[in-house]
Amino acid sequence: MRLNTQTAIAVTADPSAGPGIRLISGQASFTMPKHSSQALTVLAGHGRIVADRARFDVLCLAEKTSVTCVAGDVEVTVGERLATVSQGQQVVYDGDGLRVAATADLQEATSWQDGYIVFRGTALSDAVAEINRYRPGRVMVLNATLGQKTISGRFRTERMDEILGWIERATGANARTLPGGVILLS
Template identity: 40%
Template structure:
């Protein structure tokens, strides 16, 4: 097999992202049916190519080893989720590579299990925030972006961005030309407005907080005034509704509030602000409507609240993984 490397003339060959892509390519090769001893030797040689290669492989191995006990335990407790929690490895291939094979599981560079660390796509964004992190980016005098947790944006022009994922509040300050936000299947235009855009699980929610925002989706154009909200995905756009504006921008105050929301929605939100992963394994519990308010910096306290107030069984595992049942 020819090693899955980039062209050696490529000046990015030794960049972190390129090495991560090579590692991911090796992992894909590792899982193919015709993986051989020669491939194993070539992978060892790749790891020995430079300190950067060795360090990237070692760090991925350390991450996976930290998560492995938790994922194994959770997979055993919930077999129906095994395809999400762990990647099966053929024993014979483990013999080929010894300890290095465990590191290979870290494919992880492209699709991390349970979202436990940033993917390559996240790392390649122009601006991004980590779990629990918020930051403000002034792109021009006319456009300021306040980024919430786990958010990624690319800059398309001084007054145009693409929200790849996460949540952001956009301030357009009297621009001559409308500022532009690309999010999923839609395009948002505003000249003087403040609006919140959330792009999670392929769904985009636009909430106009002040001024007016035009939403272009397929061949339709809809204007949102202050206090209005629109939700869309690749297939459809819902009708404009009155927006819970305080709820939409609550993250700016450092607190989250839920009134009459299903517990599953609360858990999803906790996972955006907390390292690791909370797995809700009781569908009936997830449908229960709850009333909660907590600081985004106190998500473990929120889990304790769920346990004490709603009778959930909570099991804490290594790697920040928590099972609720």
């Protein structure tokens, strides 16, 4: 298991059910050994993910969870619905239920493990939420119209302040820096 920044987990304590993890919030990558004798169960958001020989990534933020299968197959259960997610696929679920599995960009889904974040036509407000996971303080978008502008790019997570400068130039935003690492974009 590999954890991304601002991730909280709990290990389940039922030895009869095999290894289990509750992903409370954040993002984690799981790799099961090829010759594993037990399945791994991951509880995240409103769902349950089970894998015995797979590599997969789970992102659980707010009420939305996405499961990306990098290798093998995983089973995702939300309520009464079950989906098998195969290599190169991603499924998303929330309180409204389980969506249909779709093709995933594996490089984008796992880029955090190499120290990058990727935005592709991402609303600035969503990009800022992701940026806030990687830097101290907080960036806030003060204008709804600005928050809807989209950005694209691949950025090093260790250089968040450089990304903010790029966002200013690309979107025409004005940044105001306050104490405590707070940055206001308008």
